[in-house]
Amino acid sequence: MRSIRIERAISRARHAAIGGAIGGGLGGLINSRAASTGGAIGAFVGAVVGEKRPAARAKFEIAKERGQKRVERVRR
Numbered sequence: 001m002r003s004i005r006i007e008r009a010i011s012r013a014r015h016a017a018i019g020g021a022i023g024g025g026l027g028g029l030i031n032s033r034a035a036s037t038g039g040a041i042g043a044f045v046g047a048v049v050g051e052k053r054p055a056a057r058a059k060f061e062i063a064k065e066r067g068q069k070r071v072e073r074v075r076r
Contacts, residue, residue, distance in 0.1 A: 004058060012050035019046020 023042020027034035 007058075008051060011053050012047050015046035015050030015053070016043045017046070019043050019049070 020039045020043035023045075024035050024039030026042075027036070027038025
């Protein structure tokens with residue numbers, strides 16, 4: 001199992017790359033300066049999303065485990 005710090009860094013890099021590509025592509029429809037700016041903004045937004053996602057996933061897994069334990073207790 002990977003630590004949350006490694007998980008967060010991988011997620012941040014993945015989302016930043018995707019966001020940068022989308023932003024650059026959309027900006028490229030206008031001109032080269034807009035492509036550069038769009039790529040930078042897209043990468044920033046992607047990194048922010050990537051920063052928050054693993055923490056939310058970890059909290060969901062914890063809640064899921066608690067729910068399963070409660071269901072098992074009720075079935076007994």
